[in-house]
Amino acid sequence: MQQVFLDIACFFKGERTDYVIQALKGCDLPEYGINILEEKALINIDHGFIWMHDLLEEMGKDIVYQESPSDPGERSRLWFHGDVFHVLTENIGTSKITGIKVKLPKDSDAICLSGTTFSKMRNLRILIHRAGSFSGGLVYLPNNLRVVDWLDCPFWSLPSDFNPTKLAVLSMPGCRITRILEGIKVCQSIFIHYYAN
CATH class of the missing domain: 1.10.10 (Arc Repressor Mutant, subunit A)
Structure with a gap:
């Protein structure tokens, strides 16, 4: 429990x-x-x-x-905006991270994503975005993701090799992606809340 x-x-x-x-x-x-x-x-x-x-x-x-007072990249969950910004911007995420909630203050800088920002987080299962902006490109997402809840996702597409076969929740209201599930195999019990601009 x-x-x-x-x-x-x-x-x-x-x-x-x-x-x-x-x-x-x-x-x-x-x-x-x-x-x-x-x-x-x-x-x-x-x-x-x-x-x-x-x-x-x-x-x-x-x-x-x-779990790791001095290194947020070694914790199982990230929610505090300072830790989230630091881990994603500095690209110091590890396989210990199972969940991230992005909720940055309005006056914060954009998180600059690199091609490998999520590549070390192979056990990431929960990705929730509530507030904050991104720059760079979304090149990789772990296939282990079970929850993708991303309000106003700024990207036009998800990574071409993203194949989350265990995805259970997909919520992307206000996103720019027009064909989000094309070519993606997902479980049949998926809970979808999605619409494009």
Whole structure:
């Protein structure tokens, strides 16, 4: 249950329950984990959304922070905008990273992606983008991705060799991509929320 708790603390607090369930199932985590966490009062579900007390959220994030206090590229999850910017811009991500949530302040610089920005993150399963801009090109995405939730994706296409056969959640509202699933094999239970400009 710890992995479910940490994913909710770092990524899914305030998200719709059906979305979170699909994401967790896609990441091979038990759906019943949500029920167990709710029974233990670690989360609560209100009007179809998952919530967690701020202190519990901070406790979960501190568990992840303690995995590698001095090197965010060695942690399992990234959510803090300074760490996300540093890891992606400096290209210091590792195979230990399983999830990233990009939510940069409005006045922050663009994250400059290189061709190898995501290439070392072969175990990346969750990629969530809420705010922030990118420069450079998106040359590679790990095929291990299970959740791609990218608001206003600025790119015109996904990498040609991107073949996420275990993708469970694809949410890309406002993206520029017109034929996102062409040539991509995905699992049949995919939860799609996608429309192009």
